[in-house]
Amino acid sequence: MEKFLITTAIDYVNGAPHIGHAYEKILTDVIFRHFSQRCEKSYFLTGTDEHGIKIQKTSAQNNMSPQDFCDMNAQKFKDTWKALDVNYNQFIRTTDEQHTKIVQKIFHKLVEKGDIYKHSYTGLYCTGCECFLNSKDLTEDGLCPDHMKKPDVVEEENYFFKLTKYKDAIAKHIKTHPDFIVPSFRANEVLNQLENIEDISVSRATSNVSWGIPVLGDDEQSIYVWIDALSNYITALGYDTDSSSNKYSEFWPANVQVIGKDILKFHSIYWIAILMALDLPLPEHLLAHGWITIDKTKMSKSLGNVISPTGVMEAFGLEIPDPLRYYMASAAPCGKDGNYSDEDFKEKVNAHLANSMGNLLNRTLSMLVKYFDGNIKPEFLGKNVLKQSALDTIKSVKHHFDYFEVQEAAQKIIELVDLTNKYVTDNAPWTLAKEEKMVECGVVLTNVLQVMTVISSLIYPYCPNIAKAMAEQLSYDINSKLDDITCESVKVGHFIDKENIKPVFLRIDSELADKSKK
Ligand code: MSP
DSSP states (O other), rough: OOEEEEEOEEEEEOOOOHHHEEEEEEHHHHHHHHHTTSSSSEEEEEEEOOOHHHHHHHHHHHTSSSHOOOOOOOHHHHHHHTTTTOHHHHHHHHTTTHHHHHHHHHHHHHHHTTSSEEEEEEEEEEETTTTTEEGGGSOOOOOOOTSSSOEOOOOOEEEEEEEEGHHHHHHHHHHOOOTTTTTTTHHHHHHHHHHHOOEEEEETTTTTTTHHHHHHHHEEEEEEEHHHTTHHHHHHTTTOSOOOOOOHHHHHHHEEEEEEEEHHIIIIIHHHHHHHHHTTOSSSSEEEEEEEEETOEEEEEETTOOOHHHHHHTTOOOOOHHHHHHHHHHHTTTOOOOEEEEEOOOHHHIIIIIIIIHHHHHHHHHHHHHHHEEEEEEOOOSSOTTHHHHHHHHHHHHHHTTTTTTTHHHHHHHHHHHHHHHHHHHHHHHHHHHHTTTTHHHHHHHHHHHHHHHHHHTTTTOOHHHHHHHHHHHTTTTTTTTOOOSSSOSSSOOOOGGGGOOOOOOOOOOGGOTTTTT
8 A cells, every 4th residue: 555545524613522523533543543554655634614604603602703713613623632642644624725715716617517506495404414404304393303403494596516417426436336435334325315316505695604615706605514624635635626736646535534424425425426526536435433422322412411532531530542542443343333431431441451451561571570680581582372363463453454443453452462461371471480490481471572562563553652652661663564563573682671661551540430521
């Protein structure tokens, strides 16, 4: 793989980020870090979606100008991603000047091509969804099923995009690329939605929606949310209708675009149609993840169960985000819903990261110091009975990531940790030392340390800080590419001193559980 481009959905800035937004960004960051271990050039794009009626209304309720309101909230997203070590290369805001300018040009190009036309329209508009709904999509009481609110009846002359023109081409693409939509069971849903697709409104009267990008040459219309929002993926990279930047040519099309299942339709139909209309290459995969619930209940402001990711870190006194990253990234099988609970979070990270993984390294290094003054002797190195399992784990972790099975890959890593723990218990190096079988004892410890280097590389995308701390104590280069791993990096000589052995992760205090919502 020469290059790897990954993008996330851009979040609405009408509030602060919650754990659902964090789930997506962590998932993306873990995938990004894994593929960065496998290719030379990688790029991670994220950002915020700042236009539309929702922002216009919420900013007014907060007595702020829309721009000030967006600035304030966009910063909260940036701060949260920083706290979670979400290592993006670029953060685009749809209010960025470059984005605004190019969206206008894209719109204009589609008008010139005849793919955008003006049309009088009466429709049902849901502000929560920021889209028009069909009457057959509503509940029996005439409410939006997602927001349980009555949509507004909007009568306007709008610009429309000829989505129907691309219907057959999109269906063909989905059918001939079975791995385009991940997980593949969602492809049928999209094909069904395509059946009933109509041309879509892509502008709003400025008199109704003033917080939007004006249509070039038509001050009375502003570009409505989706053309603006979806184009971010290419405007951010420097796409231009005349001549695009090197970064755009280097990275587009995206290898994978990560989104929630609720916005799959917009990406697999609207976005693909826009790209086809612009004659641009399509992304290789759309990864539609599931939803995160809290204690098995949907998160909502009215239930008061909205969880802030930095709130969880504070409540549990976490200095590094690794436990939360690990927990969230392995919260659900690919594309399925997952759940957050304080109790489960604490139990899982204590069991996997502290008891199994951290402890294994700590006690192995401590025994090396106790029995051998921290030295590896030549006779300790030889055939490592764990090597094949370690190499097989690398292979299956890569395989799972090829299918974006992030939870499943984590399971494989923990299985290797468990196997190595069992190897230590079965071979009891402390008994070997007592029986003065020092070479056997040294061999066991060295074998474990070799495997720990592999584990540190594999766990790095999930837990970058813990992995770095492990690698430091193992004198291992954490930046090694996965293809270069041999499970033989531990060399003869002095390995570690007692004072340099530190626990890589301390158990989360049980008394702190259940505090994240307070
Ligand atoms: N602005 C649009 C996306 C435009 S992309 C060109 C949007 N914003 S959002 O803030 O509502 O959602 C951003 C992302 O967070 C979406 O992918 C959405 O699915 C995801 N999530 C929001 N709540 C979520 C959960 N509770 N759980 C998991 N992901 C969720 O949609």
